[in-house]
Amino acid sequence: MSGGKGGACNGCANLLDFNKTAKIRKVIDDAREKGSTEIDLKEKNIHRFEEIPGIFNMEWITGLSLAHNNLKTVPASISNLYNLEYLNMYNNHLEELPSTISTLPKLKILILAMNRLSVLPRGFGGFAVLEVLDLSYNNLNEASLPNNFWSMTTLRALYLSDNDFETIPSEVGNLTDIQILSFRENDVVSIPREIGSFGRLRELHLQGNRLTLIPPELGQLDLVTQRCIIRLENNPWIQPIADQLEVGVSHVIDFIRTDQYRYIYEKQLQQGTTAPPKTNDKSKKISRRTS
């Protein structure tokens, strides 16, 4: 752009900028005045935490929503907000997180879905009371996880949909209280047997992976009294499983409880079939964009 027109546009941009700053300031000032504990800054075109005046001094807040912004990083001083129970950064441009985030002692719900995370900081699994963790739609795989990731035994819901996992580590079995586990549309080739022992599991999302077999242990999951929902669509299942799935998930579960299936399963394991190819096209995912 050039010439006078450009100048006019600059003026426009400045005005927009002024508007944005004023809106953020209003939210913050209102919150300070009323002593509100929840701050909603979604869709404010925020690029940096520095644009939120004095946010890290508002240590009384228990909830902070920054969904639909353009944040690339989170400063280490996020740990100042030690009363936070809810932190939502859905749909930002986060590429990394500070390791201090897991020191938030009261954080129960952490939403980091739809960002550009391909790695998590060391010690990320150190949350004291985290119950719901949503990391859907990032660029994570099993190698992105720090050692203590699976020691978050307080988790009741873990969303890892739309990532790049090829295996689910058997350490997932440590999450003994888990009620919701989602690996929808990853590249997962097998399910660990440990999932069969989750006594409180209510949702298991496995659609759109590269799964061919279900460990017979999943037959222990209780679809009736626990009302456990298992989603298995869009996987290259072996034919007998695919056939059962046509008529319903409960038929699949009944089938994998049979000795016949147990035999098929062990046989297939012995043969060591090669994993089906990746079919999910992830090139258009916005998490793949670079700045």
Place this chain on the structure above:
Amino acid sequence: MESSPFHKQHQETAHPLYENLESALANLSIESEYDVAEYGVLGPPVPPRRNQIRASTPNGSLSSGSLRESGSSGGGGIPDIPVLATPVNDPSSSIVMSLSSMICHRCNEGFEPHEKIVKSHGETWHQQCFVCAQCFKPFPDGIFYEFEGRKYCEHDFHVLYAPSCGKCNEFIIGRVIKAMNKSWHPHCFCCEICNQCLSDSGFIKNANRALCHDCNAREKAAAIGKHICYKCHGIIDDKPLKWRNEPFHAYHFNCTTCSAELTSDARELKGDLYCLRCHDKMGIPICGACRRPIEERVVTALGKHFHVEHFVCAKCEKPFMGHKHFEKKGLAYCETHYHQLFGNLCYTCNKVIEGDVFTALEKAWCVNHFACSICNDKMNQKTKFYELDLKPVCKRCYEKLPSELRKRIQKLHKIPPKKQQMT
């Protein structure tokens, strides 16, 4: 006979110093449930077993006149000194009978005329022969101990024969208690629980411990899960009556009001005991759980009274202690277990939902928490929403999703996702 008391003892028992407590076992018929019952039998104290020679040299009070004569230079009737050098059994030496008839008790040789002679209990020794049978040294201060005809210095006698105490490890001189395969000073043999001395009262062997009768009874009762009456120390076979935190046979007590002999269901009130009937007449609330009177804080719930600490969750049995409880079919539950068994927890706050419940996508929410899972905007019964991983997504957020994701969501649902309405 001048033999030492020690010697005398020796003739009567296998080991003269010991009182063998084990020997009396067979006579006793106590506590046969345990390994063996051993019982201490104690005789009169043993007199000192120490011998002392009255003099350590032949010139002392021990020596006879003849010795003195033999040692004197004045020409008496002992001229033939060389004779003494010859073996005593040499017939030619018989000329000096008084001296030559004395031979050393140890080496069987005679004595030189001027030689010092030791005499003890009618026997004579060369001074160099009157030594400890073990270390061959003279007896310090002339004190020796005799055992099976041999004499020992105090040190070696202790080392060889005197027992050491199983408790303090010191040598035992005087009365020895032999029990539990060890020897003990009488004051060292004590009950392993209460430390009371057992030397005169006897003991019971219980799990390889020596115990007094009381402690054994208590241990035995504990082992079979019964109480010991605090009054008579007997085992309580039926239910004990607890009073001031101690168990008793109920029949030791009478009702404070009607004097009837009490049973185990008697009630304690301010330190006094009452029979059930008299107690009920006094109108004190009874705990619905433990059936005992409630004297402090009363919790009233489920149409009953409870001790604060006895009003508990029917599932986990933890007392509510003033915390919220949930009632269902005459039982009370903590929040967690009420939900686990009957209720719905809010997907967001994970608390039992009181009041209105929002149900959708196999989940439940409390009124305050039914909101878009992406932007957290509140929703109500009329709000249309989309579903992603069984979470509600408001229309505005759904439209913000990248088109590639929306396409996939549609494909997953096979048909374009119908706007869902809450049920």
